[in-house]
Each structure stands twice: as structure tokens, then as C-alpha cells.
Amino acid sequence: MNPPAMTSSASVSVWLILLFGFFHLHKLAANVEGDALNALKTNLADPNNVLQSWDPTLVNPCTWFHVTCNSENSVTRVDLGNANLSGQLVAQLGVLSKLQYLELYSNNITGTIPEELGGLADLVSLDLYLNKLHGNIPAALGNLAKLRFLRLNNNTLSGTIPLTLTNIQSLQVLDLSNNNLTGDTLPVACNLKFYSHNYVDKLL
Ligand SMILES: *[C@@H]1O[C@H](CO)[C@@H](O)[C@H](O)[C@H]1NC(C)=O
Ligand SMILES: *[C@@H]1O[C@H](CO)[C@@H](O)[C@H](O)[C@H]1NC(C)=O
Ligand SMILES: *[C@@H]1O[C@H](CO)[C@@H](O)[C@H](O)[C@H]1NC(C)=O
Ligand SMILES: *[C@@H]1O[C@H](CO)[C@@H](O)[C@H](O)[C@H]1NC(C)=O
Numbered sequence: 001m002n003p004p005a006m007t008s009s010a011s012v013s014v015w016l017i018l019l020f021g022f023f024h025l026h027k028l029a030a031n032v033e034g035d036a037l038n039a040l041k042t043n044l045a046d047p048n049n050v051l052q053s054w055d056p057t058l059v060n061p062c063t064w065f066h067v068t069c070n071s072e073n074s075v076t077r078v079d080l081g082n083a084n085l086s087g088q089l090v091a092q093l094g095v096l097s098k099l100q101y102l103e104l105y106s107n108n109i110t111g112t113i114p115e116e117l118g119g120l121a122d123l124v125s126l127d128l129y130l131n132k133l134h135g136n137i138p139a140a141l142g143n144l145a146k147l148r149f150l151r152l153n154n155n156t157l158s159g160t161i162p163l164t165l166t167n168i169q170s171l172q173v174l175d176l177s178n179n180n181l182t183g184d185t186l187p188v189a190c191n192l193k194f195y196s197h198n199y200v201d202k203l204l
Helices: 003-043 091-095 115-119 139-143 163-167 192-197
Strands: 067-069 075-079 086-088 101-103 108-110 125-127 149-151 156-159 173-175
Touching: 003 075, 003 091, 091 115, 115 139, 139 163
Parallel strands: 075 101, 086 108, 101 125, 125 149, 149 173
Antiparallel strands: 067 075
């Protein structure tokens, strides 16, 4: 056999291995968000089949109904208001690093608000109102520096309103009404900056 041909076929093999390795890694990376949303789907009962298109074997979740992605195929919106969903939220939602809108209002969702939601640095709107969520409002939500809408009203949340919420300068609408929150409410939970720059809607 002639050595140049051997060399060339060996290097083709090496390239193929590298290429497959790359696509494999790329696919795994892209699927982190699909896996997180699939974990949510697995945790929810969906009698109206609104999550039917959520196929975890697809390369990313960007073609799923009720999911919107940016041009880099990162999830920016999850729109599942009024969908008759029950069950619980999952900590994995915290991996959706480009998420801007998490709309899950008007369902029958139980359990607690995962503190991992406090890691969603791009979040603009967190709408969990009209569900059956209980437990505390996680103090970590105060890390959501871009948040404009925080509506958690009409649940059975308890404990005190975390002071950290007053750190969110971008907040325009805060509705925590119709919960079971106790202790100091508006006076301690709001500082001057908060009052002057933001519209506080129906705080308790
Ligand atoms: C919501 O789901 C329940 C079953 O869990 C069903 O009885 C009810 O009719 C559904 N409501 C709507 C508006 O689809
Ligand atoms: C909650 O569940 C009850 C009973 O399954 C159903 O009748 C009701 O429509 C649900 N509410 C929402 C907002 O999905
Ligand atoms: C929220 O809860 C209050 C008090 O229970 C109730 O009057 C109101 O109708 C609820 N809002 C909605 C949209 O169901
Ligand atoms: C609301 O809080 C009170 C006092 O902490 C408690 O007794 C009551 O069971 C709570 N209600 C709900 C609906 O969680």
C-alpha cells in the first residue's frame, strides 16, 4: 500500500471522529434547556395536552408550542398561562439562563417557588398568580435585576415579604395580594427608592 494514501485515510478518520465528537457535544449542550423543560413537563399533569409538542428527543425546545427562543436557540419565553396545568415547578428551570418571561398564571400549580428562579438574570416577568403555591417567597428573587413584573397574587404563600425585593430597581408591578403572608408588610418591605421609582400594585 502506498504511504500517502494510508496517511490520508487515517487523517480522514481522525477528522470524522472530531466532527462527530463536536456534534455530539453541541447537541448535549443545546439539550440542557430542553431537558429542563422536559423535567417541568414530567412534573405536571396536563389534562388539556398543551405540552404535547414538547418532544425531548428534538435537538432543542425551540419548535415546541408555548416556548420562544432567541436567534441562538436559547429559551426566552415560556407561555403557559390558563393551561389547566397541575403539579409542581422544578428547580431545573434555573438553567434557562436567557429566560425573560415565565408565564404560568391561572393554573392549579402546587408546591413551592424554586429558589433557583432567582438565578434567571434576564427575567423581566414572573407571573405565577392564581395558582396554589405555598411556602415562602424566596429571598433569591431579589437578585432578578431586570424584573419588571412580579405577580404572585392569589396563591397560599406564607411568611414575610423578603426585603431583597426592594433591591429590584426595574420593578414596575408587584402584586402579592391574596396570599397568606404575615408580619411586617408594606412599611418595612419597601424603602424610599422603591416607592419613588416604582409603581407598587396592590401590595397585600
Ligand atoms: C381542567 O382539567 C380538569 C381535569 O384535571 C377537567 O376536569 C377540567 O374540565 C379542565 N378544565 C378546563 C377549562 O379545561
Ligand atoms: C383546577 O382544577 C379544577 C379541578 O380539576 C378545575 O375544575 C379548574 O378548572 C382548574 N383551574 C384552573 C385555573 O386550571
Ligand atoms: C383572588 O382572590 C380574591 C380573594 O380570595 C378573590 O376575591 C379574587 O376574585 C381572586 N382573583 C381572581 C382573578 O380569581
Ligand atoms: C394562613 O396562616 C395561618 C397562620 O399562619 C394558618 O393558620 C392558616 O392555616 C393559613 N392558611 C392557609 C390557607 O394556608
